Amino acid sequence: MSDSEGHSNAKRTSPAPKFITLDEAAAMKTGTRVTFVPGIPAVYAEALKNICYVKGVPLIRVSHPHMGIDKATGNDRQARLYELTSQTGLPTMFHDEERPRNVWSEQLALAERIGAVGSPSLIPNEIELRADVFGLCSVILGEDGMVWNMRILIDTPLGRKYGYSEEASAAAPDKVAAVVSLVDRRLEEQEQRGRRYLFGNAITAADIYWATMSITVLPPPLSIMPRTRQNERTMEYFAQNSKIPVIAQALSPRIEDHQRYILTTYCETPAVLGGDPL
Ligand SMILES: N[C@@H](CCC(=O)N[C@@H](CS)C(=O)NCC(=O)O)C(=O)O
Structure with a gap:
């Protein structure tokens, strides 16, 4: 898109979005699911959200488990995330039944691939x-x-x-x-x-x-x-x-x-x- 072209950032998201659990996200077979900490602009998650917004990729938000030990159970709060993805980084991105992605360059490549027809190309061909x-x-x-x-x-x-x-x-x-x-x-x-x-x-x-x-x-x-x-x-x-x-x-x-x-x-x-x- 050139300087002269307009671009809408019209609101598409409810101000109180729903966050599903990690287990719910892992069980889904379709859709793009990304982990977030509700209320916090964790910058890698925020950036991925913005990339997906520009690409017209609708996101299903997933609660990212906090670091540390759960006081009630004594368990590592991120154990399930590790079991699913062999890492614990925020954001973790699931898409359809593909392998989870947790590195920005892979998340970007995926967003570019699944982006809406007509959305700006964020990775130049040149x-x-x-x-x-x-x-x-x-x-x-x-x-x-x-x-x-x-x-x-x-x-x-x-x-x-x-x-x-x-x-x-x-x-x-x-x-x-x-x-x-x-x-x-x-x-x-x-x-x-x-x-x-x-x-x-x-x-x-x-x-x-x-x-x-x-x-x-x-x-x-x-x-x-x-x-x-x-x-x-x-x-x-x-x-x-x-x-x-x-x-x-x-x-x-x-x-x-x-x-x-x-x-x-x-x-x-x-x-x-x-x-x-x-
Ligand atoms: N892994 C991501 C970076 C994301 C990242 O560094 N997330 C931090 C929070 S800002 C995090 O969750 N670190 C803890 C962890 O990886 O367990 C990438 O390389 O693109």
């Missing part, structure tokens, strides 16, 4: 552009990338899963800022050509992933990302990240404009999170 899109997505979503380093800014159980240590945490702000600056340079080059997208003259997966992941360092207004009882602390954490000096310095009006443009034009806004809206 091979150089495709390499550019996956290259940028890798430093945003991959190991030791922007989100990975955002997670180890502070010491949490999730951060420990991703190698939190005092040294790794001290290096993280520079690594996050380096990706923000890279995106800013890209947007500047595109701006000089009169383009609003990260690559070429049309939306790609890189725009959707970046606009969504950037909320971890640049929280959008409530009209885009509403507050829920479950996400208040997460959003405060994201707001704190935006004030870390090296990150604050890298964030530019261009980054903000792009985030707002992509989220309000292509994704469902206000984001539909479930949980308990405030």
